[in-house]
Amino acid sequence: MDSYLIQVNGQGDHVPLLDIHLKSNGNSMSLGKVKGRKPRWAVRASEMSKKTFNPVRAIVDSMKVEPNPKKAMISLSLGDPTVFGNLPTNDEVTRAMKEALDSGRYNGYAPSVGYQSCREAVAAYYSCPEAPLEAQDVILTSGCSQAIELALAVLANPGQNILVPRPGFSLYKTLALSMGIEVKLYNLLPEKSWEIDLKHLESLVDEKTACVIVNNPSNPCGSVFSKGHLQKILAVASRQCVPILADEIYGDMIRDGLLRLSQRILGPCTIVQGALERILHRTPPDFYHNTLSILKSNADLCYAALSAIPGLQPVRPAGAMYLMVEIEMEHFPEFENDVEFTERLISEQSVFCLPATCFEYPNFFRVVITVPEEMILEACSRIQEFCEMHYQGAEGAQDLECDK
Structure with a gap:
């Protein structure tokens, strides 16, 4: 069988015509000038979209x-x-939303991390002597799903892994895999009201573990961990030096990163922000x-x-x-x-x-x-x-x- 070597001659960044020579058993033959290939549409789905899977x-x-x-x-x-x-929204919340909308003060763009007044309201509402909060500790997001996405993105790089409860909220895995983050599933124990199997959890930790997700109260289990069990979870995380993502922003060590990531979008709903302080303080x-x-x-x-x-x-x-x-x-x-x-x-x-x-x-x-x-x-x-x-x-x- 003849073997062929294709030689392409040409210089410069743009070569509209190609000079192709075929060599067959040492004999050279030229096909002369041929036109270059026309560009063709090749719009493909991104790798992130291919990795996104919601079970x-x-x-x-x-x-x-x-x-x-x-x-x-x-x-x-x-x-x-x-x-x-049978579980309607409280009238105070509805009124606060209507007034924020009617005021016309919240129709424009807000800071990506949320209005300063709203961040102050949230900080004041959740602050306690054991864990004081200030406005700079709060980043408002468009629902919990975006908060989870931001937290995962700031804690883990592609190739690292996170520890996720099994059974657990499927969005953790969906978001992580789409970002190239490996998911390791640790077991919950139904016979112990869905407490974490702490030995199994700790056995999964390695040098690439970026965080452990603790979902409490749990979806889908409806379980609530006791103070004693929470302290045991903290002991594992402390011993392994692995941060916990507990459906909230994780501490000062990653605040600057979260600020930068929050600027990828235009921030949460401004109308909700306008009503937020009233919702927090006037809902009976x-x-x-x-x-x-x-x-x-x-x-x-x-x-x-x-x-x-x-x-x-x-x-x-x-x-x-x-x-x-x-x-x-x-x-x-x-x-x-x-x-x-x-x-x-x-x-x-x-x-x-x-x-x-x-x-x-x-x-x-x-x-x-x-x-x-x-x-x-x-x-x-x-x-x-x-x-x-x-x-x-x-x-x-x-x-x-x-x-x-």
Whole structure:
């Protein structure tokens, strides 16, 4: 077979024509002048976009399940307390937002870190003698998601790793991987009300660990760590010299970096900033107390109802808006995993619970407890009917396995 060597002759930055010579077995032949290639469109997605993956969206969006048309849909999947109207926004907050909008004072650009007066208001609200805050300690963001993104970006470089709870809020992993940061998952222990497995956590730390994320109260678990457990977490972080990202800005050592990163955008919503001081100081304490009372009542009701269902093991929550339920899969052998279980729950009973595979924790599902009481009772009744229909005792499950 002939071998060819292509020689390209030409000088300068721009060579419109190429002189190509082919050498075949030592004999040279010229093809003469040919026109250079025309530029072609090659608009490609960025590496960051290719690395961005949200497991909740990937799993939920792939569910092609129609609910039972004979039963009204009950969604216990979305963590939005306003959807069902039983946890309305306080009137003081609404009035503060309207007045800020009507004033016309907050329609322009604000400093990227937030208005100075707003930062002062937040600092004063959260400051305490043990941990005093000043305005310069506060950076306002467009929601918690942007705060998490800023904190991760200032703490970690591509190639480093962060420690993330399992089960845990999926956005941590989504943001980290998009930035080229490795994610290591440390275990939470359901038998200990989702406390951190501290030995496992510490075993994951290496020279490339940039921070450990502590989500407390937890999404999806609804757990709240005791003071003693928090002190043990601090001891691990101190021993390993690893900072903690606890859904808040991490300390003075990275403040300057955060200031620079905050300038990548135009800052948080100015109308909210205009209403912020009033929201912080005029929202009555009863609003928070009543909201917490509703959530506690719903959590107790849901926990009690689900505990009575064979094949399910709920873990009692202590905070947030969520409750995690273990599926004893050995008693539901017709389902491969929690995703199949929840899909069938939708199609047969029109109850939508989020499979915990979304949170890196298979064979559980998450229930949102912000819905009205009567809806919780109806949903739990349907879940019970579903489980009773598909539940197999130890003997039945074994026979089914043998039939496969």
